[in-house]
Amino acid sequence: MTAKDAPAARRRPTSRDVAAAAGVSRSAVSFAFNDPTRVSTATRERILAAARELEYTPPPSGRTLRNGRTQSLGVLLPHDIPKVMENPYYARFLMGLGQVCTREGMSLQLIPPVGDSLVKAVRHAAVDGFVVCGLDTDRGEIAELTRRALPYVLVDSGAPEGAPSVDIDDREGARDVAQHLLELGHRRIAVLSVEPRADRPAPTYRDPLVRRIAGIEDALTAVGLSRGDITVAEVPCTRMDGYRATQAIMAARPRPTALVVLADLMAFGAIDALHDLGLDVPGDVSVTGFDDLPEAQWTRPRLTTVRQPIVAKGRIAGDFLISAIRGEDQHQHQVLQTVLITRESSKPPAEPATPDGRYQPVPART
Amino acid sequence: MTAKDAPAARRRPTSRDVAAAAGVSRSAVSFAFNDPTRVSTATRERILAAARELEYTPPPSGRTLRNGRTQSLGVLLPHDIPKVMENPYYARFLMGLGQVCTREGMSLQLIPPVGDSLVKAVRHAAVDGFVVCGLDTDRGEIAELTRRALPYVLVDSGAPEGAPSVDIDDREGARDVAQHLLELGHRRIAVLSVEPRADRPAPTYRDPLVRRIAGIEDALTAVGLSRGDITVAEVPCTRMDGYRATQAIMAARPRPTALVVLADLMAFGAIDALHDLGLDVPGDVSVTGFDDLPEAQWTRPRLTTVRQPIVAKGRIAGDFLISAIRGEDQHQHQVLQTVLITRESSKPPAEPATPDGRYQPVPART
DNA sequence: ACACGTCAGTAACACGTGTTAGGTAACTGT
């Protein structure tokens, strides 16, 4: 067998090869693929036949370089993909974003930090725009985004200037759920929050969590308490970390009667942990979540939580990004409302009432 | 304000601009960014300073065109993104794939069909390789994949020739769960399967589903029954379709005593439907799933199902793809085993026993 | 017969980078 018979590593055919095979110019090939009106149907057929024969298909690299469009949206993620995919929150969010992709015929690129650096990730991503999820108050990445001169939309970053954004009213949502527990009579309350980014030199708290803590303080203030009267634990947002943190929290004496968890995923772990500790929910401990993932109504007991419209958040973020890419950008901002969903995981504490018939108040601080 | 003060639509700076600003050649700029050994540290600093000043960052389009690498893996999806993201199966699968991305510093591109055409999607995607999920026996897309001359790995397509692949032993898994129900004494069994792709001229059944049906037949044959003795319904793989299909199935008289659902997601919907119909699971109807999603142990009753190692499947597919991209391709194939997980949603039927003390057999066919 | 518009197709440019071969000055050893 000669080299001609079986060209071992034949290079990929280019539009030039097709042009030669069809006896036309390279431009004609391009037109045949993209703008049928510019060539006669006869030669168009001939060109496409030649392309089929050579197994030619126009590679995206050239087109991308030429007209600057990739037909794909980037999602800048705060963690690596496995950690993100563990949280059903993101599945919901991507459903909303996916609706936009379907409508616009685009694909979706999941962009995790490379080696703990989102800046590098932003640099290398070949996309038409970014949806930025849960960016810190640290604005290093934003600087890189403006460098790239690509449109972007900030999600859960607190409606900053200079870019469109989508947020939810974290503060009110957290206030509602804390108020709910306080009205039920709970006073020994533990909060399970999401830890700050550990990979930063000066760890910065995530904006939504700051707002949620503030909302809880609002509710405490309204009944004459303050942040010092509750305990706050911070762990990574995984089910397992919620499980472990709850075990640690429940070792305290006196034990909290209510657990305010600021993410449903961790609340699921918390319920598991309480079950394994032999504690009844909500008999011994009330548990509340945040997000209202679909799974929240499949747990037993079903989870009292704060519903946020996650799918809508993704869809709106996508819509904002699309209009920014089209240059219709007017830096739109949207704040979505939350709703307290009261289910079975919260009820009044079973503590002995005080002499005056009210629940035991938190001990006065000196 | 003059145009010089506020250049309205200044074009993005290129490496040439940086070179001019730093008083060096364009090549030096490239080296400063990519290969520090090729330029003195002094000028490197000067170049980077100039780049920072001009807010220059090398765009990926040029690099991609030049060296043909995009640093991202493509996942070819059978449905649009919202439908895919609804199924926790894919979240698990992407967790496994994400592990590989983390290790290799790559991003992940979700590529849905554009206008019902995966071929177009394959054409436009700028990736280094494809993981192909649940491709039909129809091989139109594969032709386009070979055209693109990009590496790809087939998942759940039945170990074809010409490409690496990852599969599970669908047939044995389905046989196990069917045998489990038959041994419990069930004879009136309904199967809830996933519908064939409706968007095809000649609808083709998905390979894994064909294998699972075959496995059920294996179990039936072992007890002297055949496929005609069971009913099979096919609906899209969503929770809601599982719900509706179950309502329809349960309208039949005599009612089935067991429901073999070939995807956990649909089984969740089935359990909902049975609950809403006032039927007890497993008292009135046993239900089994397939996949063993984490959610399967949070339903009440907890779901008897066939566990498949979804995360591992994703990771192995990613590993195969990486080695194919590196040219170490030897068309590896892997078939992963399943395990029957017996939980609470299956138990013997509560039917009146026949005179000989055995459960009512299926009526003989004429 | 001639100016004119239309159609099919082409040459040339632009997109922005990475990298190879080569050239110049400084430096080193004898």
Add this chain to the structure above:
DNA sequence: ACAGTTACCTAACACGTGTTACTGACGTGT
């Protein structure tokens, strides 16, 4: 002092396309 090596940098090429301005041929109305 001079040949040889080294350090640094540059010119030039290649990657593969989409699109604008243009050319030539052909038909058409007067």
